[in-house]
Amino acid sequence: MRYIIGSDKYHVAGNWNDIWKAQAPYKARHLLWRLCRGCLPTRYRLLERRVECTLNCLVCDEEIEDELHIFFRCAVARDSWCAAGLASVLHNAVYQQSNAMNRIFAICSNESSDTVGRVTMLLWWEKPPIGWIKCNVDAAFVSGSGKTSVGLCFCDNNGQFMADMAQ
Ligand SMILES: [Zn+2]
Incomplete structure (x- = not known):
């Protein structure tokens, strides 16, 4: 199995075990995993798979909507990190990798499982639809x-x- 997994053309090197150590519910850790695997349907990923759509972020309409933008760089995302008391993690010079996966791996390996859990919940959080509580x-x-x-x-x-x- 180890040989097959290691030689799989879809194998992505990284410290995947650290993701599962986050103090967060399974569904939130699973989002982190999907984010790192490039499975989230960002506009960048949708265009990669030949889905017709515009490339810009739906929220700010200023930059390409990829994982890094949605979760780390968009103004709304940055405000959320600050509101959650995680601005020091977002702005830490150690976590300025150029893609979301490497950022998450770095945060997971350097921060406590509690902080990683808070980051995980922040990334997972979604507001309810209109009319819902x-x-x-x-x-x-x-x-x-x-x-x-x-x-x-x-x-x-x-x-x-x-x-x-x-x-
Ligand atoms: Zn944006």
């Missing part, structure tokens, strides 16, 4: 203690905080 929930069960905790956070379709609860 999103509720993010997390729960913890402490084995043997009889203790359970839960936290909920509601936001509207503009991504604005509405209410929260913790018990």
Whole structure:
């Protein structure tokens, strides 16, 4: 198997195990993996696969919409990193690689699994559709203690905080 995987024409070198160490739900880590594998349908990737569309970012209409732009360079993306308290990671000189995959590998190998988890959740986050309210929930069960905790956070379709609860 190792020989087949290593000789696969689609094999991409990189520290893939680090992605799965992020303190984030599987679905968020899976997004990180898809991002690094070039599987996300950015306009750049769609044109590569001969889908007819324009190349520019839908949000800013100023640059080519590729992974690096969407998640790191677009003004809206940069604002999100800052709002999440991750500006120091975004602007760190060590993480200025020219493609998103190498940036993510560098962040995963240098930052704590907690910080990588926060970055992963930031990249994964999406606001709810118009007319919907999103509720993010997390729960913890402490084995043997009889203790359970839960936290909920509601936001509207503009991504604005509405209410929260913790018990
Ligand atoms: Zn943009």
